[in-house]
Amino acid sequence: MSRTDSPAVPSTGDVSGKAIRLEQVTKRYPGQASPAVDGITLEIPAGKIVMLVGPSGCGKTTTLKMINRLIEPTEGRIVLGDDDVTDIDGDDLRRRIGYVIQAGGLFPHMTVATNIGIVPKMLGWSKERIAARVDELLELVSLDPATYRDRFPRELSGGQQQRVGVARALAADPPVLLMDEPFGAVDPITRQRLQDELINIQHELQKTIVIVTHDFDEAVKLGDWIVVFSEGAHIVQYDTPERILAEPANEFVENFIGSGAGLKQLTLSRVGDVDLEEAVVASPGESGAEVLARAKAAGHNHAVVVDERNRPIAWPSTRQLSRLTTVPSTVDDDLPVIGSGATLNDALDTMLVSSAGAALVTGRRDSFIGVITVEVVMEAITRARKAAAVAADYTPVGTNTGPLDALPTSTAGSLPTADSEAAPGGDARPADGGRP
Amino acid sequence: MSAAAAAPVAGARGRPRRAWLALLPQPIAVLLGFVAFAVWLSVADLTAGERTTLNTDTLLSLMREHLALTFVSALIVLVIAIPLGILLTRKPFVKVSGGILAVANFGQAAPAIGLIVLLAFWLGFEFRAAVVALVLYAVLPVLRNTMIGLQSVDARLVEAGRGMGMSAFSVLMKVELPLAVPVMLSGIRTALVLLVGSAALATFIGAGGLGLLITTGVNLFLPRVLVSGAILIALLALLIDWLGRLVEHVARPKGL
Numbered sequence: 060m061s062r063t064d065s066p067a068v069p070s071t072g073d074v075s076g077k078a079i080r081l082e083q084v085t086k087r088y089p090g091q092a093s094p095a096v097d098g099i100t101l102e103i104p105a106g107k108i109v110m111l112v113g114p115s116g117c118g119k120t121t122t123l124k125m126i127n128r129l130i131e132p133t134e135g136r137i138v139l140g141d142d143d144v145t146d147i148d149g150d151d152l153r154r155r156i157g158y159v160i161q162a163g164g165l166f167p168h169m170t171v172a173t174n175i176g177i178v179p180k181m182l183g184w185s186k187e188r189i190a191a192r193v194d195e196l197l198e199l200v201s202l203d204p205a206t207y208r209d210r211f212p213r214e215l216s217g218g219q220q221q222r223v224g225v226a227r228a229l230a231a232d233p234p235v236l237l238m239d240e241p242f243g244a245v246d247p248i249t250r251q252r253l254q255d256e257l258i259n260i261q262h263e264l265q266k267t268i269v270i271v272t273h274d275f276d277e278a279v280k281l282g283d284w285i286v287v288f289s290e291g292a293h294i295v296q297y298d299t300p301e302r303i304l305a306e307p308a309n310e311f312v313e314n315f316i317g318s319g320a321g322l323k324q325l326t327l328s329r330v331g332d333v334d335l336e337e338a339v340v341a342s343p344g345e346s347g348a349e350v351l352a353r354a355k356a357a358g359h360n361h362a363v364v365v366d367e368r369n370r371p372i373a374w375p376s377t378r379q380l381s382r383l384t385t386v387p388s389t390v391d392d393d394l395p396v397i398g399s400g401a402t403l404n405d406a407l408d409t410m411l412v413s414s415a416g417a418a419l420v421t422g423r424r425d426s427f428i429g430v431i432t433v434e435v436v437m438e439a440i441t442r443a444r445k446a447a448a449v450a451a452d453y454t455p456v457g458t459n460t461g462p463l464d465a466l467p468t469s470t471a472g473s474l475p476t477a478d479s480e481a482a483p484g485g486d487a488r489p490a491d492g493g494r495p
Numbered sequence: 496m497s498a499a500a501a502a503p504v505a506g507a508r509g510r511p512r513r514a515w516l517a518l519l520p521q522p523i524a525v526l527l528g529f530v531a532f533a534v535w536l537s538v539a540d541l542t543a544g545e546r547t548t549l550n551t552d553t554l555l556s557l558m559r560e561h562l563a564l565t566f567v568s569a570l571i572v573l574v575i576a577i578p579l580g581i582l583l584t585r586k587p588f589v590k591v592s593g594g595i596l597a598v599a600n601f602g603q604a605a606p607a608i609g610l611i612v613l614l615a616f617w618l619g620f621e622f623r624a625a626v627v628a629l630v631l632y633a634v635l636p637v638l639r640n641t642m643i644g645l646q647s648v649d650a651r652l653v654e655a656g657r658g659m660g661m662s663a664f665s666v667l668m669k670v671e672l673p674l675a676v677p678v679m680l681s682g683i684r685t686a687l688v689l690l691v692g693s694a695a696l697a698t699f700i701g702a703g704g705l706g707l708l709i710t711t712g713v714n715l716f717l718p719r720v721l722v723s724g725a726i727l728i729a730l731l732a733l734l735i736d737w738l739g740r741l742v743e744h745v746a747r748p749k750g751l
Contacts, residue, residue, distance in 0.1 A: 127660055154660030164655030168673050168748035178659050211750030227659070237658075 074106030076267030077140035079126055079233040083460055086121055095121045096292040098135070102455040103284075105140075105234075106265040109455075110282035112272055112315070118292030118316030123271045127156045139235065154178055157236040157266075162244040163224025165212040170196070170439050171223050172208045178231045179366065196226040199260060203287070211236055219253065225257070238270040254280055255400065275316055279304065280326050280402070286457055294317035297457035300327055301447035324443055325436070330406050330420055331399035333439045335429030338363045338419075343372075347383030354380065363419060369426040371396060371419045396421055399428060403439060406431050514744060521737040528730045532723070541719070548711055548720050554727070560703035561731065564622070564694040568629035569687055576634050577679070580641025581667065592642065599638050602631040607693045615700035623693070625702035632693055635685040640682025644675030673748045680746060684739030691732040695724075705731070 080103070086096040096118045103109045111119040124130040126137060128149045136145045144152050165174050175196055176189040184192070194204040200222040214222055221241065228236055241257075242250040254277065261268060270279055278285045279300040287296045287303065289311055296308035304320045304327075307313045316323065339362040341350040354362045354377050364373040364386055373391040375383070395413030397406045399422045409418045411431060417432040540732075541549055548554075572628030583592035611628040613712050618624035621692040648671045712721025 070694070125659060129654065150657075150660045150662050152660070153658060156660075158655070158658030160651055160655050160658065162651075164651050164658075166652060166656075166670055168750045181660060181665075213750055240658075285690070 064077075074265045075105040075232070075234060076265055078105040079235060079269070080136075080138040081122070081126070082120075082136040082138065084125055084132045084137065086118075086125060086130060087133045088263040093132070093291055096125065096132075098460040099292050099294065100295075100325060100456060100458045101286065101294070103267060104455050105267050107283040108268045108270065108281050109286060110270050110272060110278035111286050111288060112278045113288030113292075114290075114315070115225065115273060117288040117290055119271050119286075119288050120239055122288075122292050123239055123269060123463075126235075127153045127158060127237055129153070129158075136243075137364070148151060154181060154231065155233050155235075157228030157230075157233040159224050159228045159236065159241045162217065162242045163212070163220040163227075165220055165221075165227070167212050170209050170211055171215070174212070174223060175227045175230050177227065180384040182231055186387060192230060193234060196229055197223075199229070199263075200226045201256060202226075203410045209259065212412060216249075217245045221245060221249075221253055222256070225260070229260075229266075235266060235267050238268065240271055240273070240379060243274075250277075261266060268396065273478055275469045276323060276326065281321050284455060287315060291459075293459050295455045298454060299447070301443060305444055307448035319323055321440065324440055325404035325407060326402045328439050328443060329398055329399070330401050330403065331422070331429055333403070333435055335420055335431055336417075336435060338427075338430045340365055340427065341386050341454075342367075343386050343388035345386045347380050349382040350386060351377055363427060363430070365427050366390075368424070370424075371421065371427045372377050374419060395419060396425075398422075403407045407433070407436055410436075510707075516735070517519055518740060518744060521733060525730055525737065528726070528733075532726060532730070535697055539719070542717075544715065545717055548708060548717075549723055554723075557703065557705050557707055558727065558731070561691070561694050561705045561728075562588050562696055563734070564629065564702065564704050565687065565690045566700075568626050568633060568690050568694070569683075571626065571630045571632050571636050572686055573683065573685070574689075575630070575689045576637035577641050579647065580638050580679075581672075583638075584645040585632050586640050588698045596635075596639065596642075596653050599635040603635040604632075605631075607632050608696050608699065611696050611700055618697075620702070622697075622701045624700055625697035625704075629693060629697075633690050636682045636685040636689065637679070639683055640685075641675065644678030645671055647678065648674045674751075677743065677747050677751070680739070680743040684736060684743065687735050687739055691728065695728050 069154050079101075081099055081101040083100050085098050087094040099122060099308070101122070111122060113119045121130055125132045128137070128144075131149075138144065139155075166177075169177075171341060172193045173191070175193045176184075177187045179192060184344070192209065192460075197204040197207055202219060202222055207215070207219070207223075208285070213225070215223065221244075224241070228238075242253050245253065257268075258281065265273050270278075270281060271481050281421070282300050284297065285300055285303055286294055287304055287308075289295050296303055296312050298308075303312065304316065304324050307320075313320075333453055337357075339350065339354045339357050339359050341353075341362050349389060350362050359377075361374055361376050362380060363371050364375065366372050366385075366388070371394060373387075373389065374394055375386075380386075393413070395409050395418040397409045397418045397420055399420055406418055406420075410416055410431070417430050419427060420429050420431050422428040526579075536549060536554075579595070582588050583595055607628065610631060611625060614628045615621075615624040618627060652670055652674070653666055656670050657663070661669070694704050695706030695709060697704045698710050705724050706722050708724025708727070712718060712724060
C-alpha cells in the first residue's frame with residue numbers, strides 16, 4: 060500500500076498501528092432490497108484515528124464490524140497491514156484487533172484484572188506476564204492498579220468502566236483498535252475527559268483506531284480523518300476535520316455538521332498550540348508600586364500573581380495594584396484558568412464566563428505559562444481556515460462502487476453533485492483537484 | 496472519586512451477611528419440625544396397625560425411596576433440560592424453541608397423577624414409570640429458566656466477548672452460563688420442590704415413597720398415619736427448598 064503521511068498531520072514517534080483496507084466490501088442481508096453496506100472501498104492509514112460518522116442506520120457500525128468480521132461481508136476483501144484477513148479464522152483475527160463497545164461491555168462477574176486479562180489468557184500468556192500487563196494498562200488509563208485491580212465492574216463509575224474497557228481492548232497490544240460509540244453512555248463531562256485521555260493514549264501508542272460515532276463534535280475532536288456516510292454506507296466525504304469544516308463536500312455534509320462550523324473549528328486547536336501573550340508576573344510580598352511600574356512599562360493592564368510553585372493565584376489590574384502597598388498572597392478562587400491541553404473552545408468559554416476577555420494558561424503541574432485572549436483565538440481561527448483551504452497532498456481512498464452508482468466513479472476526483480441530496484457513491488475526494 | 500467509588504463496595508460487603516442471616520430460619524424450623532415429630536413418634540400411644548408403618552425403620556426406608564425418586568428424576572431433568580435450554584437459545588434453533596416449550600408446558604399442565612398412572616400402564620407399575628412421569632412434570636421450570644437466564648444476558652456482553660476473539664462456545668461457558676446461573680438455579684429449586692411434592696403420587700403405581708403413608712392412612716382410616724405422611728413430605732420439601740437456596744447463594748457469581 061502506498062501510504063504517505065499527510066503534512067497536516069505529521070506522525071510522531073513509532074507507529075505501532077497497521078493500515079486497514081476494505082476493498083469493495085458489500086453486506087447484504089437476506090430479504091432486504093438494498094445492501095446495508097454497498098461496495099465500500101476504504102483505506103485507513105496506519106497510526107491514525109479515523110472516525111466513521113453518519114446518521115443512524117447508515118451502515119457505519121456494520122462497516123466497523125466487518126473490519127473484525129463480527130459481521131461477515133457478503134463480498135469484498137479486508138486487508139490488515141499486508142495480510143488479507145478475509146478468509147482467516149474470525150476468532151483468531153479478533154484476538155489481534157482491540158474492540159471497545161459502549162459502556163465498556165465489561166463482564167460483570169469478573170474482576171477488572173480478569174476482564175483485562177481475557178485476551179492475553181487466550182493467547183497463552185503466563186500468569187505473571189498477564190498480571191504485570193494488567194497493572195501497566197490500568198496505569199495507562201489513569202486508574203490506580205492497587206485500588207481497582209480486584210474490583211468488580213459494578214463497583215466502578217461509568218467513566219471508570221469505559222476506561223477498563225479501553226484497557227481490555229489494548230491488553231494484547233493489538234495494532235488496531237475498533238470502537239463502537241465508545242463514549243455514548245457517559246455524562247458530557249466524563250466524556251470530555253475520556254476523549255482527552257484517548258488522545259493522550261494515542262499520542263503514546265500510535266495505534267490505528269477506527270471509531271464509530273453519531274456525534275460530529277466528537278469526530279472533529281478525536282479524528283485525524285473523518286468519513287461521512289449517508290444511507291447504505293455511501294461515503295460522502297473522507298477528509299481531515301479541518302477540511303470537512305472548512306469545505307463540506309455538499310449540502311448533506313453541511314447539514315450533518317450542523318450550525319456553528321466556525322465554532323467547531325475551535326475544538327481543533329489546543330491552547331498549547333497557539334502563541335500565548337506574555338504577562339507581568341509578580342510574587343506575594345513584592346511592593347505594589349514596583350509591580351505597577353513593571354506593568355506600565357510593559358504596557359499591560361494586569362499583572363499575574365503566582366505562588367512559590369509558579370501557580371497563578373491572583374490577577375490584579377493596574378488600578379487595583381495602585382491601591383496596594385505589597386502584593387498579598389490571598390488566592391482568588393474565581394481566577395479564569397485553563398490548562399494548555401484544553402481546546403480553544405474551552406478557553407473561549409472560560410474567557411466569556413470570567414468577563415475578563417482573557418484567561419490564564421497553565422501547563423505542567425498547574426504552573427503559569429501565559430495569557431490567552433480573544434484576539435489570540437481569532438488569529439488562530441483565521442490561520443486554521445487558511446491552512447485548511449490548501450488541499451492536503453495525501454488523502455486516503457474512500458469510495459463506493461456499488462450498482463446504485465448514479466455517477467461514474469473516477470479516481471481523479473469529482474465535483475460536488477448538482478443533486479443536493481447525498482451524492483450516492485460519489486467519489487469522496489474533493490481534495491484531488493476537481494474543485495474550481 | 497475514591498470516596499464515591501467506596502460506597503458501593505461497602506454496600507456489597509454489607510449485603511451478603513444479611514442474605515446469610517435470611518437463610519437461617521428455614522433450616523431451624525425444619526429441624527424443630529423433625530425433632531417434634533420424632534418426639535411425638537416415641538411418646539405417642541399408637542395402635543399396632545399404626546405401628547406397622549409409623550416405626551423408624553419403615554419411615555426411613557420410605558424417606559429413602561422418596562428421596563431416590565426425587566433426585567433420580569431431578570438428575571434426569573437437569574441432563575435433559577439444561578442442554579436443551581442452551582440449544583434452544585442458540586441462533587439456528589431459536590425458531591423451534593416455541594414448539595418445544597409448548598410440549599414442555601403440556602407436560603406440566605397435564606395433571607401429575609394422570610400422567611403417572613398413564614405411564615404406568617405403558618412402562619409397568621414401578622419406579623421407572625414414576626421417574627419418567629416426574630421428569631415430564633418437572634422439566635419445564637428448568638428448561639424455561641435456563642432459556643430465560645441465557646436470554647437475559649446482555650447481548651452487548653456476548654458481542655464484546657466475540658469481539659475480543661472468544662469462540663461462541665467459550666462465550667457460552669465463560670460469560671453466558673455464569674451470568675444465567677442465578678435464574679437457572681431458581682428454576683432447578685422450583686423443579687426440586689415440585690418433585691418432592693409430586694413424588695408422593697408414585698405410591699399410586701406402587702413405586703413407594705412417603706406417599707404410601709398418605710394412601711395407607713386414607714384406605715385404612717388411620718388419620719395419624721396420613722398426617723404423619725403429609726408432615727414429613729412438607730418438611731422434606733422445605734428442607735430441599737432450603738438446600739436449593741443455599742446453593743443459589745453460594746453459586747451466585749461474585750460481582751452481580
